[in-house]
Amino acid sequence: MRLKGEFDAAESEFRAAIRYNPKYAFAHRALGLVLRQKGDFEGAAAELRVSVAELPEDAEGRHLLGTVLLKLNDLNGAIEELRRATRLDPYLSEARVKLAQALQKAGEKEEARKELTEVQRIDAEKAGVGRAMLLIEKAADHIKKSEPVKAIAELREAAAVSPKFPEAHYQLGLALRQSSDDVAGSEAAFRRVLELDPDHAMAHCQLGLLLQKRGDGAIASSELRKAAQLAPGLAEAHRELGRIAGDAEDWAAAVVELKALLAWEPGDADAHYRVGHALLRLRKFDEAVAELRSAVASKNELAEAHYDLAVALKAGGELEEAAREFRVAQKLNPSLTIPR
Numbered sequence: 001m002r003l004k005g006e007f008d009a010a011e012s013e014f015r016a017a018i019r020y021n022p023k024y025a026f027a028h029r030a031l032g033l034v035l036r037q038k039g040d041f042e043g044a045a046a047e048l049r050v051s052v053a054e055l056p057e058d059a060e061g062r063h064l065l066g067t068v069l070l071k072l073n074d075l076n077g078a079i080e081e082l083r084r085a086t087r088l089d090p091y092l093s094e095a096r097v098k099l100a101q102a103l104q105k106a107g108e109k110e111e112a113r114k115e116l117t118e119v120q121r122i123d124a125e126k127a128g129v130g131r132a133m134l135l136i137e138k139a140a141d142h143i144k145k146s147e148p149v150k151a152i153a154e155l156r157e158a159a160a161v162s163p164k165f166p167e168a169h170y171q172l173g174l175a176l177r178q179s180s181d182d183v184a185g186s187e188a189a190f191r192r193v194l195e196l197d198p199d200h201a202m203a204h205c206q207l208g209l210l211l212q213k214r215g216d217g218a219i220a221s222s223e224l225r226k227a228a229q230l231a232p233g234l235a236e237a238h239r240e241l242g243r244i245a246g247d248a249e250d251w252a253a254a255v256v257e258l259k260a261l262l263a264w265e266p267g268d269a270d271a272h273y274r275v276g277h278a279l280l281r282l283r284k285f286d287e288a289v290a291e292l293r294s295a296v297a298s299k300n301e302l303a304e305a306h307y308d309l310a311v312a313l314k315a316g317g318e319l320e321e322a323a324r325e326f327r328v329a330q331k332l333n334p335s336l337t338i339p340r
Helices: 007-021 023-035 041-052 061-072 076-086 092-104 108-144 147-161 165-180 181-195 201-214 217-230 235-247 251-264 268-280 284-298 305-315 319-334
Strands: none
Touching: 007 023, 023 041, 023 061, 023 217, 041 061, 061 076, 061 092, 076 092, 092 108, 108 147, 108 165, 147 165, 165 201, 181 201, 201 217, 201 235, 217 235, 235 251, 235 268, 251 268, 268 284, 268 305, 284 305, 305 319
């Protein structure tokens, strides 16, 4: 209703919402906007103050309050709120423009000039991000058409036009890793992502996979652990950590990682098999049987899973079923040796 100019009706509705919940910050903000539209700047400021008191980290709320205070010629208050807004969200260009206006009116011309210069820089950066996103989309089309060279060229340009945009570097690293032999370029791209965004879970994961393939196991494990900590649902990180632990015969660690994977992908037959194998090595036969049954139920052609299931069943005294599983395993893979 506010957008249609029905300000009185909108004001009534927002006041009703506030009566129902006096701490409803967004209702106070919305009411403040309505009052600002009606020219009641004092009333708007009062409502926006309540809003930011409830949501002190709300950059947009601070921006709106600062804008209203500027209308009221409360320059100190406006400058304070607009500075808070830009600290909370450095890319909030509109707040910087208003801050520059307030500083100019307060006689702080050099500070105002700095803010406007920063606005120009931010706007240019945003334009670069927009261009980079278009290039990333074009690269995705090239990848679908099996044109990796063209895709990589688009992604290199994306990273160049928006050098602080992590996704451009991430997609470049991914394309280089999957579509070329430029391992060093791929590693450099992933490391650049992590310089810009240390909490980029996928970059940690991809860097870890790359380093593991190169033979840098300890550093690879560290990167993969960071990835799994940042994004517990990142199955690929848990899968590789489980494989690394299994190769090192650290069976308990393998179980932990692979069960974390199965929490997100319960139908992963290979993970069930690997958990079952690790539990078998830990002599936890009943648990191993359960996991290995899940593995062969999901993927019956897994000869190794049938074999391990037979071993676990035999250890638990289920000799007849164990013999059946040994026969299935040998039929699927005749090279397997069946114990007598």
